[in-house]
Amino acid sequence: MISELDELYKQVILDHNKNPRNFGVLNNANSHAKGHNPLCGDQLDLYLIIEDGIIKDVKFNGSGCAISKASASIMTSLIKGKTIDEAKKLFDEFHNLVTSDPEAEIDTSELGKLEVFCGVREFPARIKCASLPWHTLAQAINENSQTELVSTEN
Amino acid sequence: MENLFIDITEKKIFDVEKIRKDFPILSRLVHGKKLVYFDNAATTQKPKQVIETIQNYYSNLNSNIHRGVHYLSEAATKEYECARKIIQNFINAKHLEEIIYTRGTTESINLVASSYGYSNFKEGDEILISAMEHHSNIVPWQIICQRTGAKLKVIPMNDNGEIIIEEFDKLLNEKTKFVSIVHVSNSLGTINPIKYIIDKAHRLDIPVLVDAAQSIQHLKIDVQDLDCDFLAFSGHKIYGPTGIGILYGKKKHLIEMPPYQGGGDMIMSVSFEKTIYNELPYKFEAGTPNIAGVIGLGVAIRYVNNIGIEVIEKYEKELLDYGSSLLSDMPELKIIGNAANKASVISFIIDNAHPHDVGTILDREGIAIRTGHHCTEPVMRRFNIPATSRASFSFYNTFEEIDVLAKSLKKVINLFN
Incomplete structure (x- = not known):
């Protein structure tokens, strides 16, 4: 039997934590948001x-921790090339999942790459870690709020 | 005479298994594993003597103090005041009325900052704190500095997490009006040389507050020997209930200081024209206090006294040395805070593993540690890290529990490296 801990720290998450995709700065970005989880000090x-x-x-x-880093890595891979509306839909799916x-019971066939975050549900203290990149995304794609700080404690 | 000696010696024999039986929570399981409680710097567990006292208070004594002439009120008042005497003796305060009940260390510091600070600080004055203060010994002083125009100055620390004492000497000057310093750092474990700091400050007639939140449960404290002007600590960190704390203040300061809060119990007489404040310590104890908390704290301190604070200090030092040596042997782990003089707190970081992940994995092994910035964000910034994991030991912890911690940390290291 796979333990809850193994569910949380799946190989996919460990891999994204070690080799995060889309990691770095975009100097010519036209949208930017900052995320902060004061509980554990995660900055994004x-x-x-x-x-x-x-x-x-x-x-x-x-x-950030493995969960928030992997979440950001997977999220950025998923939304690249997508429309804003598609990104918002993914946000809702992610939010509903965690x-x-x-x-x-969850229909995993619809979830695709998001499925790895199923395990987070067992760890209430860690849901915020997984959500931080997504809430930061929501902030970034909302107009007129490009530099505001997103906090998981608000 | 011989019997008496044996009696005293027997009291001081340290039997950890016997002590553990006094703490009901230590025998519970967490995630199916034996609880290993290493979050003692956040709060300590309560012995059954304290739990039963609180239950007995609400079952048999509950009433308001200093008010009724009825039996219950008199009995509760007696217990409440008896606890003050226990606390006075514990820290060796000269006068009973120098012991003031508060909600905790935070409120004790706020009381001094607000009452003493507002009536004594003015523009251009300097308040001295250290680089390793808990937020609760930073923010109250910032607030009072904003109100009075005084400036906050910070004594820096070295890479081991020790105050740079030469810098303290340099920072002290005729503009310095107050020194507020932590005795033991909650995030690094450092024991600060407070006696030196107090002596040096007193040469310039500067009062000193000692934040004893993390030292009162580990070290012998004698306020007359230290000669500190104020000392603040919380009940829940010394095996007592939450919501009760102590402010010790020298009588000469407390007499001069204006009340912190107004209300019932802190007055002698009230009219719409003029109110006469009550005498010490009641001047600072407005409103119905945490009566059960006070009585519970008295029993907690009696419990600590029965083991003996020196015995506790010695055993916890052994736990610290054992834990430090096990953890130092792991090349992927780095201990943050390597002061020569430390209390039983080990903060650490692990290569490629964020403290939050460490905390979650240890939790599933039944081990409770603290992860995060420990309310000392400037300390994290000083060491250029976002957070640490922290294991803090109490006299009810065992060497075997530290083995469990080390084994689980090896699992974490393997998972992330």
């Missing part, structure tokens, strides 16, 4: 190039 900078409603490029930078009842 998200840079996007959005043209004609499409996320042309995205990078993230900062320091906040759902751990006992509830």
Whole structure:
């Protein structure tokens, strides 16, 4: 039987933690948001190039735990090339997943890469770690709020 | 005479298994594993003597103090004041009325900053704190500095997490109006040379507050010997209940200081024209206090006294040395805070593993540690790290529990490296 801990720290997450995709700074970004989780000190900078409603490029930078780093890495891979509306839909799917009842059955066929975050549901203290990049994204793609700090404690 | 000697010696024989039986929570399981409680710097567990006292208070004594002439009120008042005497003796305060009940260390410091600070600080004055203060010994002084125009000055520390004492000497000057210093750092374990700091400050007539939140449970404290002007600590870190703390203040300061809060119990008489404040310590104890908390704290301190604070200090030092040597043997692990003089706190970071991940993995092994910035963000910045993991030991911990910690840390290291 796979333990809850193995569910949380799946190989995919460990891999994204060690070799995060889209890690770095986009100097020509036209959208940027900062995320902060005061509980564990996670800091995240998200840079996007959005043209004609499409996320042309995205990078993230900062320091954080394995869960938040892997989440940012997977999220940036997923949203690159997507429209804003598609990104928002992914945000909703992610949000519904991590906040759902751990006992509830989930149709994993629809989730794709997000499936690795199923294990987070068992760890209430860690949901915020996984959500931080997504909330920072929501902030970045909302207009007129490019430099505001997103905090998981608000 | 011989019997008496044996009696005293027997009391001081340290039997950790016997002590553990006094703490009901230590026998519970967490995630199916035996609880290993290493978050003692955050709060300590309570012996059954304290738990039963609180239950007994609400079952048999509950009433308001200093008010009724009825039996219950008199009995509760007696217990409440008896605890003050226990605390006075514990820290060797000269006068009973120098012991003031507060909600905790934070409120004790706020009381001094607000009451003493507001009536004594002015523009251009300097308040001295250290680089390793808990937020609760930073923010109250910032608030009072903003109100009075005084400036906050910070004594720096070295890479081992020790105060640079020459810098302290240099920072002290005729503009310095107050020194507020932590005795033991909650995030590094450093024991600061407070006696030196107090002596040096007193040569310039500068009062000193000692934040004893992390020392009162580990070290013998004698406020007359230290000669500190104020001392603050919390009940819940010394095996007592939450929501009760102590401010010790020298009588000469407390008499001059204006009240911190107004309300019932802190007055002698009230009219709309003029109110006469109550005498010490009641002048600083407005409103119905945490009566059960006070009585519980008295029992907690009696419990610590029965083991003996020197015995506790010696055993906890052995735990610290054992833990430090096991953890130092792991090349992927780095201990943050290597002061020559330390209390039983080990902060550490692990290569490629964020403290938050460390905390989650240890939790599943039944081990409770603290992860994060420990309310000392400037300390984290000083060491250029976002957070640490922290294991803090109490006299009810065992060497075997430290073995469990070391084994689990090896698992973490393997997972992330």
